[in-house]
Amino acid sequence: MKGWVLDIIVGVSALIVxxxxxxxxxxxxxxxxxxxxxxxxxxxxxxxxxxTVIKKTIA
Incomplete structure (x- = not known):
């Protein structure tokens, strides 16, 4: 999955939480x-x- 998609998912889920x-x-x-x-x-x-996103991006 692309990095920007993960960033958007994390941002939206963080606002919901x-x-x-x-x-x-x-x-x-x-x-x-x-x-x-x-x-x-x-x-x-x-x-x-x-x-977590950074680790997935590096690995």
């Missing part, structure tokens, strides 16, 4: 911690997905 986290986490936790947790998990998701 972030939206779900923004709605779900504040219901489970206090609102401030839920939003911060959603942001941290979003950054972690993008980091792991980016590293």
């Amino acid at each position: 972030f939206g779900i986290l923004l709605f779900a986490l504040p219901m489970i936790m206090p609102a401030a911690y839920g939003y911060i947790g959603a942001l941290i998990l979003f950054i972690a998701y993008l980091t792991v997905a980016g590293l």
Whole structure:
């Protein structure tokens, strides 16, 4: 699969995951911690997905 297709898939899925986290986490936790947790998990998701794409591109 081409690199730009993987980038688009990762970007769209990251936005979907972030939206779900923004709605779900504040219901489970206090609102401030839920939003911060959603942001941290979003950054972690993008980091792991980016590293995975880079490894597939190099190998």
